[in-house]
Ligand code: NAP
């Protein structure tokens with residue numbers, strides 16, 4: 715590897731990816747591992763952590779899995795202390811764990827709204843807060859917040875999700891503002907519509923076998939004319955986790971096949 719390409723290497727780095735036993739988090743974690751990082755992940759249930767460890771093993775990756783609910787500050791502090799003892803200080807944090815509830819606003823309970831904000835916005839605050847002291851101690855750190863197109867746009871039924879992801883964009887900029895001087899870069903990745911269990915209901919085939927109208931809508935709104943895959947997020951994640959992005963801070967990198975650049979097909 716020549717000196718320039720070494721900038722993209724994550725050799726010797728410890729990366730925590732939250733909620734990464736499958737889906738986008740899993741894919742990003744495998745890419746960070748391919749670039750040389752040691753992978754740590756968490757999930758709420760032991761059963762999912764075990765499944766995750768087996769899935770990483772299948773890819774030849776020895777991942778360290780922890781049971782932890784990212785909305786629980788005491789559990790998060792305990793997990794980060796354990797990781798420090800058992801694996802090392804976290805250099806790279808990917809705040810990936812997230813949920814969505816697709817409910818029209820007038821039908822949504824305040825409790826459901828709060829739950830989404832708790833996982834998608836409060837948790838990245840809690841986990842970042844737990845990891846930043848170690849990063850300051852080490853003299854560097856990378857935080858990647860998994861935002862969304864809903865950090866910019868609204869849509870019927872996703873009021874809580876859009877509020878949380880819009881907030882996460884601003885938390886990203888604020889962490890950059892507060893800790894840039896400590897050589898911590900905090901950026902976001904804003905995936906477009908990606909094929910994962912979270913979006914499966916939007917792609918379900920109709921009873922007559924035809925495509926879901928939302929599926930057709932997304933393909934027609936995307937200049938790339940397809941849904942994204944978790945593979946599409948790997949390069950951007952490695953870039954933002956590596957020294958190649960050391961002067962990129964407070965930025966949201968949209969990986970959306972061009973949706974945000976496009977007004978839509980003319981009639
Ligand atoms: P997913 O398939 O539903 O995976 C989300 C993961 O987060 C699951 O492993 C889930 O675990 C975990 N999680 C949820 N609540 C948690 C908690 N309190 N503590 C710890 N882990 C928790 O979702 P995905 O599609 O991969 O999405 C990953 C991230 O990308 C999310 O932040 C999502 O909002 C964002 N995103 C997704 C898309 C898309 O099109 N798919 C687009 C833009 C942004 P359980 O299975 O135990 O609940």
Ligand code: GCO
Pocket residue numbers: 814816861862863864869872875904905906907908912913
């Ligand atoms: C929805 C989708 C989105 C995606 C994604 C878009 O219902 O509109 O689920 O919210 O998950 O976050 O970037």
